[in-house]
Amino acid sequence: MTDFALQVECLRPHLMRFARAQLRNDAWAEDAVSECLLAALERPQAFAGQSQLKTWLIGILKHKLVDQLRRNTREATVLVGEDGEDIFDDFFQPDGHWREAPRDWGDPDAACSQKEFFEVLQACCEHLPPTQARVFMMREWLELESDEICRELAISSANLWVLLHRARLRLRDCLQLRWFDGQRVPA
Amino acid sequence: MKNTLTCREAARLLLQDEDHELPIADRLALQVHVKICFACQRFVSQLNLMRRATRAWRKHAETGDDEGLAG
Numbered sequence: 001m002t003d004f005a006l007q008v009e010c011l012r013p014h015l016m017r018f019a020r021a022q023l024r025n026d027a028w029a030e031d032a033v034s035e036c037l038l039a040a041l042e043r044p045q046a047f048a049g050q051s052q053l054k055t056w057l058i059g060i061l062k063h064k065l066v067d068q069l070r071r072n073t074r075e076a077t078v079l080v081g082e083d084g085e086d087i088f089d090d091f092f093q094p095d096g097h098w099r100e101a102p103r104d105w106g107d108p109d110a111a112c113s114q115k116e117f118f119e120v121l122q123a124c125c126e127h128l129p130p131t132q133a134r135v136f137m138m139r140e141w142l143e144l145e146s147d148e149i150c151r152e153l154a155i156s157s158a159n160l161w162v163l164l165h166r167a168r169l170r171l172r173d174c175l176q177l178r179w180f181d182g183q184r185v186p187a
Numbered sequence: 188m189k190n191t192l193t194c195r196e197a198a199r200l201l202l203q204d205e206d207h208e209l210p211i212a213d214r215l216a217l218q219v220h221v222k223i224c225f226a227c228q229r230f231v232s233q234l235n236l237m238r239r240a241t242r243a244w245r246k247h248a249e250t251g252d253d254e255g256l257a258g
Contacts, residue, residue, distance in 0.1 A: 014251045021248060058249045088195055096193025101226035108236045118244050139206060140241045141248070146206050165202045172233055 004044050008037055011054055015061050021122075022065050022137050024130070028072055032064040039064070062142050070152045073134060087166050105180055117179060124174035128167055135160060136167040192220040197227050201234060 001009070015036060019029035039060055040047070047056050093099055111117045125133060138149050150157050192200070197220045200213050209217070221227050 017251075018248050052250075054250065088199065091198070092193075092195040096195040098194050098198075098226045102229040102233055104229060105233055105236050108232075108239055111236060112240055112243055117240070118247065121240055121244055141245050161203060161206070164206055165199070168202055168205065168234070168237065171237060175237070 004047075005041055007053055008040050008057065011057055012037065014054065015057060018058060018061060019065060022141055023068060024126075024133070025072075028068045032061065032068045035064045035067070036061040065142060066138075066144070066152060069134065069138065073153065087162075087169055091169065103176065103180065106183070111179070120175065120179045121171075124171050124178065127174060128170055132163050132167040132170070135163045136171075139164065192216050194220075194224060194227055197221065197224065198230060201227070201230060205234065205238065 012033060015033045016029060019032045020026065023029050023032065036057060040057055047053065091099055105111065125136070128136065135149055135153070138144050138152070139146070144152070146157060146160055149155075150160050155163075197217055200209060200217050203209060204214075204217075221231060
């Protein structure tokens with residue numbers, strides 16, 4: 001094995017963790033990582049040391065993750081937004097006022113400097129319904145633009161908004177419950 | 188033209204703003220609302236914190252170290 005191949009192979013566990021978090025399916029994650037490593041080994045000259053090897057590989061992996069999502073989840077993207085339920089009803093009174101005003105989350109530095117906060121964030125993402133989690137992660141982890149997500153999953157932008165709004169509102173609720181309610185936020 | 192948004196409308200626009208750029212009219216209406224609405228100001232802060240935290244988390248997952256989390 002060449003030196004380059006060895007270095008690439010060493011990063012497999014790191015890539016697997018990233019792929020699993022996005023896809024939540026071990027078999028798809030394996031496939032994406034294998035395709036990523038293959039692509040990297042076929043074109044070592046493309047690396048040319050212009051960035052960290054890890055960063056370069058993650059860049060390739062992101063494309064392979066999108067391929068997997070396109071292949072495997074297109075039909076599975078159930079349009080939960082079409083059931084007529086408006087998630088805003090849960091948070092707002094009929095006259096448009098907040099049912100419960102958002103609380104003060106305090107200094108963002110305080111939350112973002114704690115490892116435990118990110119464990120809660122991750123757990124909250126894992127608790128999202130699968131379709132919402134998928135589009136949220138495509139947006140935030142794969143950094144896809146909205147129209148790209150619509151194209152890959154063959155859904156309308158109206159449906160994407162519904163899914164993303166739900167994901168963000170649920171995430172906010174989960175963080176409130178599992179993190180901020182237990183913190184003493186200074187006034 | 189309607190010159191005031193309800194909190195519900197404002198929240199919807201704020202969420203949309205996370206994922207695509209709002210038309211100028213919506214942006215202006217939103218600015219006016221948020222300026223006078225304490226609850227929606229907090230919602231804005233919460234969204235900012237979530238955005239920042241999600242980015243730090245992603246960085247951490249990409250690089251595999253804890254440095255991303257502190258920044």
